Amino acid sequence: MHSVENIRLKKIRYNLRTVLRLAFDEKLKSFNEEISKVQGIESLDYLEKEVALRKIFKRKEDLIIRKQRSPINCVVCGERMEDLFYISSNASWRCILCYRDWISESVHEKIIS
Numbered sequence: 001m002h003s004v005e006n007i008r009l010k011k012i013r014y015n016l017r018t019v020l021r022l023a024f025d026e027k028l029k030s031f032n033e034e035i036s037k038v039q040g041i042e043s044l045d046y047l048e049k050e051v052a053l054r055k056i057f058k059r060k061e062d063l064i065i066r067k068q069r070s071p072i073n074c075v076v077c078g079e080r081m082e083d084l085f086y087i088s089s090n091a092s093w094r095c096i097l098c099y100r101d102w103i104s105e106s107v108h109e110k111i112i113s
């Protein structure tokens with residue numbers, strides 16, 4: 001794991017992550033608008049709407065999964081400034097605090113089970 005210590009590099013990384021986060025939010029919003037639009041089309045019958053909606057839901061879900069797998073922010077608390085740690089077992093990125101919580105929960109679960 002490579003840690004970024006330089007404050008200027010951290011700010012650049014933060015800004016890039018923010019741009020990606022905003023692009024994600026914008027795309028998510030457009031999927032939600034698409035869903036509302038399809039639901040409002042009176043010329044489509046129930047089955048046609050279901051087929052159209054499932055396609056949108058699938059694309060929306062793919063976007064969410066891709067974001068979760070990208071180091072844009074901590075998947076738990078949303079942190080963008082600090083280093084993120086990848087957890088391969090659930091394909092997500094976490095900040096050091098949430099990573100430590102996850103480790104201690106995992107150890108706790110192993111002790112109980």
Ligand SMILES: [Zn+2]
Nearest residue numbers: 074077095098
């Ligand atoms: Zn976090």
